[in-house]
Amino acid sequence: MALPLLIRPATPADASGVAQHRYPELAPDHQAVTTYAAWVAQAMNQGTYLGWLAEQQGDVVGGCGLVLLDWGPTRDDPNPCRGRIVNVFTAPTVRRQGVARRLLDHALEEARQRGLRTLSLGTTEMARGLYEQAGFRPSGSELLRRSAPRPQD
Secondary structure: OOOOOEEEEOOHHHHHHHHHHHOOOOOOOOHHHHHHHHHHHHHHHHOOEEEEEEEEOOEEEEEEEEEEEEOOOOOOOOOOEEEEEEEEEEOHHHOOOOHHHHHHHHHHHHHHHOOOOOEEEOOOHHHHHHHHHOOOOOOOOOOOOOOOOOOOO
16 A cells, blocks of 8 residues: 655755756766756746645655746747646656656646646656656657857856
8 A cells, every 4th residue: 555645835945856856867966956956946936937746754756847938929829828847756666656647737737727728848758658648749840959068268
């Protein structure tokens, strides 16, 4: 029998944990982790990052975030905002027990309440089924360009 699961809103005090979930292979003091944690805390304070954490017996075992993007209206969607699901994490000990689904449901309900009609996310093969069950479909129309970092002056 599974232990009871508590879903709670994430706060700026949780930003380091969110960042560590995003980069589990990196040390907590790695620049990518600390930079992302600072961004998460700031975005939470600004109201552009909403997150939820799943806890069992006081331990965080999962998380999910929703980033609110000022996108501008399009011909298919008059809402100037879009959402991006990010940082979906489930501890290995509770995978395949519905934790990610419950967290995703919180994010989808928040998006619905805010009138967000367009949501996006990146996925792994392991999680693809979860997102497809929730109504996400592949979208092959995007291109990505990344510039090399500028050398320090």
